[in-house]
């Protein structure tokens with residue numbers, strides 16, 4: 001006979017992060033929606049519960065839910081996925097519901113959420129809800145607060161969302177491997193009060209980094225420092241969609257960082273202030289103006305701004321190697337060296353060595369055409385209306401326009417500058433500029449070596 005004590009114990013298993021085993025319980029698990037498209041999906045307007053302005057996940061999507069009584073039910077499936085970083089390169093990662101990173105989870109302060117997690121990985125996992133105030137047994141630390149979820153099993157997490165804000169989720173189970181394989185996502189909790197710091201557009205992405213050797217598909221999971229793919233939502237420029245914004249809109253951008261280093265994220269043309277971290281909302285009296293905000297490891301920063309200035313505004317990590325892709329990170333510095341013949345000879349022997357820095361710098365690499373191994377991306381790439389953009393990695397564009405409608409997220413194309421407002425060549429005679437100590441004008445650098453590479457033709461920037 002089941003004693004009262006044992007009965008309560010069994011019930012507790014079902015309502016903590018317990019194994020879902022009963023047949024009735026299993027039948028009640030909601031379907032797990034899945035997608036593999038790397039395109040930014042439209043925001044998911046809430047069809048039940050309190051209203052809010054939904055977020056837009058860059059090159060991602062929001063996980064749909066079902067109401068069951070007063071619980072919002074979600075279903076995450078941890079599984080191997082194939083992710084396109086940008087046209088020309090895919091990676092074999094682990095993620096959730098068909099993608100890495102996993103879908104964004106959105107809910108409202110005060111909501112009760114029930115999140116089923118099915119493990120389709122070859123090893124055990126858990127999900128930790130980073131930054132959230134919740135019962136200890138729901139914190140998702142394998143071994144410490146719950147048993148690991150074995151392959152093939154489904155566990156359930158149940159908790160009430162005590163505070164609004166910007167949070168993350170990721171495994172706390174073989175963490176080094178699973179996060180290096182791309183397992184992570186964002187968890188947005190909207191304020192119940194619709195008037196609390198409302199914005200017109202709310203963008204979100206999470207940063208991850210990988211070491212993927214050119215020509216291979218799997219990240220090197222024990223890499224500690226020397227990553228070569230710096231991503232926003234496991235995408236790199238020119239694969240990261242732009243952020244279309246209507247002039248005058250209040251805009252929020254929420255950024256999570258689960259790489260192994262910090263990222264000073266910089267937006268051109270506007271001033272913003274940090275409104276939220278994974279620890280909660282920053283009081284308005286404690287905010288100050290910025291144009292670059294450092295996002296530490298294992299942290300979230302959200303900033304708010306008013307989009308006052310139309311244009312195509314670069315938005316990127318200010319560590320210049322993080323706005324670059326894989327190929328060519330080991331190049332040697334040949335600025336000022338004549339090496340046309342040398343480069344030709346060496347590149348026949350070893351294409352990677354041949355990809356040395358040009359005699360005048362590396363600008364020419366943005367447009368070069370040179371054979372590359374399969375499945376990698378040139379270090380500097382992307383094309384704008386005026387030529388090569390010479391970027392990669394953590395780089396995209398905020399496009400502020402008059403002509404966008406509210407909640408219109410279509411790419412408006414390149415900015416049409418008003419006549420006379422673009423920097424241009426001067427053709428009239430120019431007086432000799434003053435020089436310190438009257439130094440002579442330096443000699444023109446030697447003619448540069450020519451390199452070419454079948455480039456990616458991207459004209460959306």
Ligand SMILES: [Cu+2]
Pocket residue numbers: 230262263264317318319322394
């Ligand atoms: Cu960075």
